[in-house]
Amino acid sequence: MDPVIYFKRAFRPEPEATISVRSRALNYGLGCFGGIRAYRTDEGTQVHVFRLDRHVRRLEQSAHILRLRLPGSVETMAGIIVELLRRNEMRGDAYVRPIVFANSNELSPILDPETSETAIFCAPLGRYLSSGAIDVCVSSWRRVRENALPARAKATGGYLNSALARREAIDHGYTEAILLTEDGHVSEGSAEHVFIVREGRLISPPSTEDNLDGITRQSLIALAQEDLGIPFVERPIGRTELYVADEMFLCGTGAEITPVRSVDRRTIGDGQVGPVTTRLSAHFEAVVRGRVQARHAWLTPVW
Numbered sequence: 452m453d454p455v456i457y458f459k460r461a462f463r464p465e466p467e468a469t470i471s472v473r474s475r476a477l478n479y480g481l482g483c484f485g486g487i488r489a490y491r492t493d494e495g496t497q498v499h500v501f502r503l504d505r506h507v508r509r510l511e512q513s514a515h516i517l518r519l520r521l522p523g524s525v526e527t528m529a530g531i532i533v534e535l536l537r538r539n540e541m542r543g544d545a546y547v548r549p550i551v552f553a554n555s556n557e558l559s560p561i562l563d564p565e566t567s568e569t570a571i572f573c574a575p576l577g578r579y580l581s582s583g584a585i586d587v588c589v590s591s592w593r594r595v596r597e598n599a600l601p602a603r604a605k606a607t608g609g610y611l612n613s614a615l616a617r618r619e620a621i622d623h624g625y626t627e628a629i630l631l632t633e634d635g636h637v638s639e640g641s642a643e644h645v646f647i648v649r650e651g652r653l654i655s656p657p658s659t660e661d662n663l664d665g666i667t668r669q670s671l672i673a674l675a676q677e678d679l680g681i682p683f684v685e686r687p688i689g690r691t692e693l694y695v696a697d698e699m700f701l702c703g704t705g706a707e708i709t710p711v712r713s714v715d716r717r718t719i720g721d722g723q724v725g726p727v728t729t730r731l732s733a734h735f736e737a738v739v740r741g742r743v744q745a746r747h748a749w750l751t752p753v754w
Contacts, residue, residue, distance in 0.1 A: 454574070476607070520567040586713045616628035643705075654683075
C-alpha cells in the first residue's frame, strides 16, 4: 500500500503527489521546510510529536520571510501533521517533513505567495547519525551569511551549502563537517547545532552566527538550565576552541544528541562521551519518551 502524502490541500497516495520538472522549486530551490520527530513511549501504546507547535510556527515564519504561504493556521497545520501520522499508521519513532515551495512552472526565479504549495510526508526513523561518537572536520566551505541567504528561514536552496560541506567531510574520512562564518566563528554543522563543554559549562554560538534558530538547541538549553542545573553560556566560539573543549556534541531534530570524538584529528577530552553530554542525552531521551511529567506540554499525542 502506498504511503499517504499531504499535497494540494488533500491526503493522497504518494504516486499522485508530483510536480513538474519545470517547477521553480526544483529549478531554483525556492522553498522552506521543517523536520519534526515523533517518538513512541516505552510501553508502546502512544506516539508523541516533539514540540509540534514550535516546529509549525517556525515553518510559518520561514514562509513569511520567503514571501510564501501556508495552507492554513499553525493549529490547522499541526492537525494535518497528526492526521498524516495516523493515516500512515505510524506506531513507532517517525520523522515528518513539511515543505512549502513556489510551485509555478514559469521560468524566472520569483517568490510569489500565490503559487505557494505545501507537501508533507512522514517515514519511520531511528538514528540519523552514528549512535556513537563521531569524527568531524572544519570545512573549507563557509556558512552563507544571513544577509545573503536567510539561515533562520530553513530555506531549501541553502542546503547546497550544507551538502558541499558534508560531501567534503565524507570524502576526507569524517562523518560530519563544522562550518565557520566568514568572520571565522563556529556557525553549525551541515545540519546540526554545535555545543561544547568547558569546565562544566555548556557553550553554544548564538543564532546570529548565520545558523538556524534551532528548536532542539533551544530545548536542550532549557533542559540543561532548568531541569539539570547545568550552567549555559551563549557566545561566539573560535575554531581552535573546539580542539581544547572538554566535551562536544552536535544536536538537531535528525541528529538528536550526537557526541563528537575528534575535530580535525584532535581528540576531544579523553575521546569518550563526557559526563555532561551523557547526562543531557539521558534526560532528553526521557523527555521525548514521555517519562518527564513536567515536560509533557512539549509532546502532542498521535493516538
